[in-house]
Amino acid sequence: xxxxxxxxxxxxxxxxxxxxxxxxxxxxxxxxxxxxxxxxxxxxxxxxxxxxxxxxxxxxxxxxxxxxxxxxxxxxxxxxxxxxxxxxxxxxxxxxxxxxxxxxxxxxxxxxxxxxxxxxxxxxxxxxxxxxxxxxxxxxxxxxxxxxxxxxxxxxxxxxxxxxxxxxxxxxxxxxxxxxxxxxxxxxxxxxxxxxxxxxxxxxxxxxxxxxxxxxxxxxxxxxxxxxxxxxxxxxxxxxxxxxxxxxxxxxxxxxxxxxxxxxxxxxxxxxxxxxxxxxxxxxxxxxxxxxxxxxxxxxxxxxxxxxxxxxxxxxxxxxxxxxxxxxxxxxxxxxxxxxxxxxxxxxx
Numbered sequence: 139x140x141x142x143x144x145x146x147x148x149x150x151x152x153x154x155x156x157x158x159x160x161x162x163x164x165x166x167x168x169x170x171x172x173x174x175x176x177x178x179x180x181x182x183x184x185x186x187x188x189x190x191x192x193x194x195x196x197x198x199x200x201x202x203x204x205x206x207x208x209x210x211x212x213x214x215x216x217x218x219x220x221x222x223x224x225x226x227x228x229x230x231x232x233x234x235x236x237x238x239x240x241x242x243x244x245x246x247x248x249x250x251x252x253x254x255x256x257x258x259x260x261x262x263x264x265x266x267x268x269x270x271x272x273x274x275x276x277x278x279x280x281x282x283x284x285x286x287x288x289x290x291x292x293x294x295x296x297x298x299x300x301x302x303x304x305x306x307x308x309x310x311x312x313x314x315x316x317x318x319x320x321x322x323x324x325x326x327x328x329x330x331x332x333x334x335x336x337x338x339x340x341x342x343x344x345x346x347x348x349x350x351x352x353x354x355x356x357x358x359x360x361x362x363x364x365x366x367x368x369x370x371x372x373x374x375x376x377x378x379x380x381x382x383x384x385x386x387x388x389x390x391x392x393x394x395x396x397x398x399x400x401x402x403x404x405x406x407x408x409x410x411x412x413x414x415x416x417x418x419x420x421x422x423x424x425x426x427x428x429x430x431x432x433x434x435x436x437x438x439x440x441x442x443x444x445x446x447x448x449x450x451x452x453x454x455x456x457x458x459x460x461x462x463x464x465x466x467x468x469x470x471x472x473x474x475x476x477x478x479x480x481x482x483x484x485x486x487x
Contacts, residue, residue: 148175149172149173149174149175149445150173150174150175150212150213150444150445150448151175151177151178151210151211151212151213152168152174152175152176152177152211152212152213152214152215152441153177153178153179153180153196153205153206153208153211153213153214153215153230153235154168154176154178154179154180154190154196154214154215154217155179155180155202155205155206155214155215155216155217155218155226155230156180156181156216156217156218156226157179157181157186157187157189157190157217158217158218158309160217160240161179161190161215161217162190162193162194163435163437164215164217164437164441165179165190165193165194166194166434166435167433167434167435167436167437167438167441168194168437168438168441169194169195170433170434170438171433171438171441171442171445172442173442173445174441174442174445175195176194176195176196177196177197177208177210177211177212178191178196178197178198178199178205178208178210178211179191179194179196179197179198179199179205180198180199180200180201180202180204180205180206181198181199181200182200182201182202183200184198184199184200187199187200197210202226202229203229206229206230206233206235207233211235212235212236212448213235213236213237213238213263213444213448214227214230214235214236214237214238215238215239215240215267216230216237216238216239216240216267217240218240219309219312219315219316220240220242220244220245220309220315220316220318220321221245221314221315221316221481222315223239223240223242223243223244223245223249223253224244224245224249224252224253226239227239227243227253227256227264228253228256231253231256231257231260231262231264232256232260234260234262235262236262236263236264236444236448237257237262237263237264237265238265238266238267238440238441238444239253239264239265239266239267240266240267241266241267241268241325242266242321242325242466242467242470243266243463243467244467245316245321245481246467246470246471246481247464247467247468247471250463250464250467251464254460254464257453258453261453262453263444263447263448263452263453263454264453264454264460265440265443265444265447265454265455265458266458266463267437267440268325268329268440268458268463269436269437269439269440270326270329270330270333270396270397271329271333271457271458271462272439272440272442272443272457272458273399273428273432273436273439274427274428274429274430274431274432274439275393275399275400275401275402275426275427275428275432276330276333276396276399277428277429277457278402278426278427278428278429279334279391279393279402279426280333280334282426283334283384283386283391288384288386288388288389288391288404289386289387289388289389290364290386290387290388291334291335291366291384291385291386292365292366292367292385292386292387293366293367293368293369293384293385294330294331294334294335294366294367294368294369294382294383294384294385295368295369295370295381295382295383296326296327296330296331296368296370296371296381296382296383296396297327297370297371297372297373297378297379297380297381297382298323298324298326298327298371298372298373298378298380298396298397299319299323299355299371299372299373299374299375299376299377299378300323300373300374300376300377300378301374301375301376301377302374302375306349306350310322310374311348311349311350311352311374312350313350313351313352313481316481317350317352318352318353318474318479319345319352319353319354319355319356319372319373319374320345320353320356320372320470320473320474320479321470322372322374323372323373323374324356324358324370324371324372324470324473325466325470326372326396326397327358327368327370327371327372327382327396328341328358328360328370328466328469328470329466330382330396331360331362331368331370332462332465332466334384335360335362335363335366335368336362336363337362337363337465338360338361338362338368338469339360339361339362339363340360340361341358341359341360341361341469341472341473342358342359342360342476343356343357343358343359343473343476343477344356344357344476344477345357345473345477345478345479346375347477347478347479351478351479351480352479353474353477353479354373354374354375355371355372355373355374355375355376356371356372356373356473356477357369357370357371358370358371358473380394380395380396380397380398381393381394381395381396382396388406388407389404389405389406389407389420389421390404390405390407391403391404391426392405398435398436399432400432401425401426401427402425402426403423403424403425403426404423404424404426405420405421405423405424406420406421406422406424407419407420407421408420408421440458443455443457443458
């Protein structure tokens with residue numbers, strides 16, 4: 139069984155399962171994370187694993203089974219398409235490995251609940267790779283919003299989208315692999331709203347569907363505690379601004395790119411005397427930065443959080459707790475039901 143803290147002085151040993159684009163980004167940030175090292179990489183093709191290891195290090199394996207059997211691996215990062223997460227994570231957990239699994243944790247809530255159950259049964263750490271929740275700027279903004287110093291939030295808007303040009307068999311467009319603008323992009327604005335406003339009381343959605351019945355564009359409206367509202371969009375057909383904004387009764391918070399924020403800006407609205415009456419005008423903007431610098435593309439922070447949890451003997455992260463992951467998945471199940479999207483030919487969630 140893998141040790142929680144890795145070999146003494148050697149850092150926690152990571153295994154990367156699959157070698158696609160996201161795995162490369164993750165490996166680059168892993169090299170920047172203190173207390174972490176790439177121990178091994180596994181692919182269904184040995185030549186792919188060898189090429190990956192040549193770039194980033196670690197032992198190359200031509201199967202996932204060999205990867206999870208490596209005693210140098212303490213925790214496995216799952217980087218496969220959505221539809222494969224449950225089986226791949228189960229393989230790692232049952233081999234005694236801790237797991238960080240790309241978002242969404244699974245295709246639907248039922249599968250995620252099964253994975254959480256398996257992790258608890260085997261006493262293994264499990265976390266969805268929702269790095270946004272570990273991002274220094276996002277964490278600081280959420281703390282300051284909750285403190286009340288930025289005012290009472292009334293409306294949030296967040297959008298994420300980009301044009302996907304790929305063949306039908308690509309994982310971004312293949313229904314069998316869980317292709318979905320909601321699962322790929324929409325999960326981010328949903329999570330951002332959750333982090334800023336708390337759990338949604340209701341989410342309403344509409345979508346434009348493409349070949350194979352997948353959602354290409356999704357628009358969602360959420361109602362949150364105290365009457366706060368959120369509008370959120372995701373797209374695989376067009377280029378969004380990637381911006382987010384939160385309107386409060388004291389001013390406005392803006393992020394130029396909430397998906398990879400360098401900072402947030404709060405502009406207070408101040409009362410000034412006009413021509414015989416009082417008016418509100420934008421005041422001096424205040425920059426909101428993270429408690430620590432952003433490392434790499436931002437994925438290093440979730441890697442550090444996993445290491446912190448393992449060293450503390452935790453089996454879930456307080457930044458990305460299981461219930462938060464399940465809450466967002468329940469929302470996405472409901473959105474898919476509303477817009478008529480199903481996986482594997484079954485009925486919508």
